[in-house]
Amino acid sequence: MKSDSHQIITRVYQAKTDSRAADALIASYMPFIKSETAKFLKRPPDPSDDELSIAMFAFYEAIRSYVKSRGAFLNYAALQIRSRLIDNYRREARNKGQISLDSSDEEQADLLETIPDGHDEYEAHEMREATRQEIEELSAQMTEFGVSMTDVADNSPRQGRTVESCRRAIAYARSHPDLLEEFLRTKRVPIARLAEGAAVDRKSLERHRRYLVAVLLICTNGYEILRGHIMQVLKGGC
Amino acid sequence: MKYLVTECHEGFAVLMDEQAGFVHAANLHYQVGQTVTNPILMQEAEPEQKHITVKKLMPFMAAAACIAVVSAAGFRYYTRNVKTYSVVLMSSDANIKMYLNQQGEVVSLKSDDDYGAALIKHYSAKHKSKTDVANDLLQKQIDEGHLTSSDTVDIYISAFNDAEFDTYKTEFETEIQQVRVSVQEMAAAPEPPKPVKPDPKAEAKKDPRAEAKKDPKEEPKAGPKADLNAEQALPDPPDPANAQAAQPAAPKADPPAAVKPGAQPKNDVKPIGPMMPPTPPAAEVKPAEEGKTPVAPEPAAPEEKPDPEKDPGKKPDEIEKPDPEAKPDDDIPAPDNKPEKTETPEEQDRGNPVLPAPESGQPGAEIGPEEQEPEEIQPLPMKPEPASGLLPKADPLVKPAPLEAFA
Numbered sequence: 001m002k003s004d005s006h007q008i009i010t011r012v013y014q015a016k017t018d019s020r021a022a023d024a025l026i027a028s029y030m031p032f033i034k035s036e037t038a039k040f041l042k043r044p045p046d047p048s049d050d051e052l053s054i055a056m057f058a059f060y061e062a063i064r065s066y067v068k069s070r071g072a073f074l075n076y077a078a079l080q081i082r083s084r085l086i087d088n089y090r091r092e093a094r095n096k097g098q099i100s101l102d103s104s105d106e107e108q109a110d111l112l113e114t115i116p117d118g119h120d121e122y123e124a125h126e127m128r129e130a131t132r133q134e135i136e137e138l139s140a141q142m143t144e145f146g147v148s149m150t151d152v153a154d155n156s157p158r159q160g161r162t163v164e165s166c167r168r169a170i171a172y173a174r175s176h177p178d179l180l181e182e183f184l185r186t187k188r189v190p191i192a193r194l195a196e197g198a199a200v201d202r203k204s205l206e207r208h209r210r211y212l213v214a215v216l217l218i219c220t221n222g223y224e225i226l227r228g229h230i231m232q233v234l235k236g237g238c
Numbered sequence: 239m240k241y242l243v244t245e246c247h248e249g250f251a252v253l254m255d256e257q258a259g260f261v262h263a264a265n266l267h268y269q270v271g272q273t274v275t276n277p278i279l280m281q282e283a284e285p286e287q288k289h290i291t292v293k294k295l296m297p298f299m300a301a302a303a304c305i306a307v308v309s310a311a312g313f314r315y316y317t318r319n320v321k322t323y324s325v326v327l328m329s330s331d332a333n334i335k336m337y338l339n340q341q342g343e344v345v346s347l348k349s350d351d352d353y354g355a356a357l358i359k360h361y362s363a364k365h366k367s368k369t370d371v372a373n374d375l376l377q378k379q380i381d382e383g384h385l386t387s388s389d390t391v392d393i394y395i396s397a398f399n400d401a402e403f404d405t406y407k408t409e410f411e412t413e414i415q416q417v418r419v420s421v422q423e424m425a426a427a428p429e430p431p432k433p434v435k436p437d438p439k440a441e442a443k444k445d446p447r448a449e450a451k452k453d454p455k456e457e458p459k460a461g462p463k464a465d466l467n468a469e470q471a472l473p474d475p476p477d478p479a480n481a482q483a484a485q486p487a488a489p490k491a492d493p494p495a496a497v498k499p500g501a502q503p504k505n506d507v508k509p510i511g512p513m514m515p516p517t518p519p520a521a522e523v524k525p526a527e528e529g530k531t532p533v534a535p536e537p538a539a540p541e542e543k544p545d546p547e548k549d550p551g552k553k554p555d556e557i558e559k560p561d562p563e564a565k566p567d568d569d570i571p572a573p574d575n576k577p578e579k580t581e582t583p584e585e586q587d588r589g590n591p592v593l594p595a596p597e598s599g600q601p602g603a604e605i606g607p608e609e610q611e612p613e614e615i616q617p618l619p620m621k622p623e624p625a626s627g628l629l630p631k632a633d634p635l636v637k638p639a640p641l642e643a644f645a
Contacts, residue, residue: 019247022247022248022249023247023248023249026248026249027248048267050266053264053265053266053267054264054266054278056248056249056250056264056265057249057250057263057264057265057278057280059249060247060249060250060262060280061280061281064280069289084278088278128269128271128272128273129271130271131242131270131271131272131273132269132270132271133271134271135242135244135245135270135271136270138244139244139245148245149244149245149252149260150245150247150252150262152252152260153245153252153260153261153262156259156260156261157259158282163257163259167258170258211260214260215258218258226242226254229240229242229254229256229273230254230256230257230258231256
């Protein structure tokens with residue numbers, strides 16, 4: 001029993017930094033996640049239920065935030081899953097008075113079908129496919145820099161002052177194409193030149209180096225859809 | 239805000255918002271490239287709080303307790319064994335001080351004299367009983383012949399309290415058998431003679447000036463002459479207080495014309511006109527009229543002043559003091575104090591030659607013998623100065639006052 005708890009703690013600590021290990025741990029403890037969801041739903045969860053996805057996400061959050069002093073991991077994870085499901089239930093309850101487009105009226109016809117559709121499903125699919133290709137290409141290029149999307153998400157700036165520093169650095173890099181060329185050629189972020197040119201703290205940029213890699217790659221040629229998504233930032237300086 | 243799904247995992251997805259921020263979110267059956275709104279974002283993990291528990295503090299508490307125990311033990315040892323509580327002075331040929339701790343053991347020995355220092359030089363008294371140390375040192379002195387059994391050794395004790403003093407006294411009196419002892423309190427101990435420093439005040443008392451000042455009745459008319467002699471004997475400037483004390487007696491005894499150069503005029507003497515030179519004595523002017531070489535008057539006139547003691551019948555006030563009722567505007571000259579000789583105005587003019595004004599600020603600018611040469615005396619048609627009547631006429635004993643005295 002003690003060795004089992006020691007083993008799971010080891011895996012949890014490994015999954016904190018490794019997304020694949022986290023996926024493996026989640027897959028291993030899927031029955032546990034389902035049981036906790038079932039306790040909340042008072043029924044076996046369906047794979048298409050959002051509650052099950054939210055429970056899996058809560059399990060991942062438990063992995064990220066667990067420390068040994070908080071006791072047994074499974075108890076902690078169960079508490080996290082329950083809390084998340086309750087939060088989701090309350091959020092859904094706030095939208096309870098609204099009518100869903102998927103709901104049917106008395107004549108057994110979906111409301112969605114009654115609304116004139118100006119949305120081209122084919123075009124949307126094409127757009128999504130193009131975006132997916134760009135993202136896959138970006139992920140592949142980021143791999144050359146030793147950075148994954150999860151790393152970028154972990155390394156993304158949160159505080160406004162840091163976000164502003166990174167934006168100024170990105171704007172300076174966009175205004176100096178030679179910097180981007182050097183970045184692509186050397187596969188190293190020119191932190192010193194960015195800090196000096198943008199007049200920002202060098203340490204702030206160093207702490208968010210992986211985030212800068214992703215955004216600088218997006219700023220280079222070939223990622224028009226992604227650049228269009230973050231156009232606000234690009235307009236603001238990037 | 240729209241989010242772009244950039245990566246999908248088993249339990250979560252990575253989304254990119256429009257601010258170029260990457261976030262973790264619940265993977266609600268998302269696909270890469272999909273744009274979603276209102277996702278379930280990951281809550282920011284709270285920074286791990288460092289809980290200070292008793293278990294973590296235990297080592298520090300134990301260390302602090304150990305330090306406290308060691309400190310307390312050390313302090314107790316110091317106060318009982320090292321700190322000096324009482325002092326015993328053993329006074330014989332050698333004065334030896336024994337510093338005792340709380341338990342009455344000797345902490346250290348000290349002696350001010352050479353013999354005592356030699357006695358304790360190679361003697362280790364640390365943590366020995368005071369009576370043992372006293373016996374040892376006395377025995378040493380007996381062996382060296384400095385003491386005999388019939389001698390009495392004074393022992394002075396500076397104890398922490400009376401009870402301790404009584405205890406020590408009893409111990410010394412009973413346990414020292416070699417010589418007789420006389421135990422007293424340290425307050426009764428004679429202090430060693432200290433080298434006497436020369437007292438400047440005591441020397442000043444020996445000063446003749448101070449003696450003259452001290453007993454003014456013996457020399458009531460000690461004037462500037464006496465002061466001058468004293469100053470010649472002692473070139474050092476006198477104290478301001480002494481000078482102030484000595485000055486009031488001088489002017490009363492001496493005539494005003496005999497005031498030393500540079501001395502302040504007295505308040506009771508009316509000042510003569512500032513540009514009026516003093517009248518030279520007639521005896522000095524006469525040889526010039528006869529064509530002989532004039533004899534320069536002695537500048538050290540104060541030494542030739544009439545000694546009031548030698549001529550007690552003639553008061554100096556009668557000589558020097560002008561008539562207070564005489565006014566400068568009076569045409570009639572004031573009667574002279576000395577009625578031996580009466581001069582006409584012409585004679586007065588001869589006797590009062592107009593001399594060149596001495597250069598200011600120079601001591602030698604006083605009226606000198608060269609300035610009084612008869613060839614240079616040219617009587618001017620001047621009206622007799624009414625103020626001249628105020629001056630004493632041609633007294634050879636009176637020294638002409640310098641101009642600085644009236645400046």
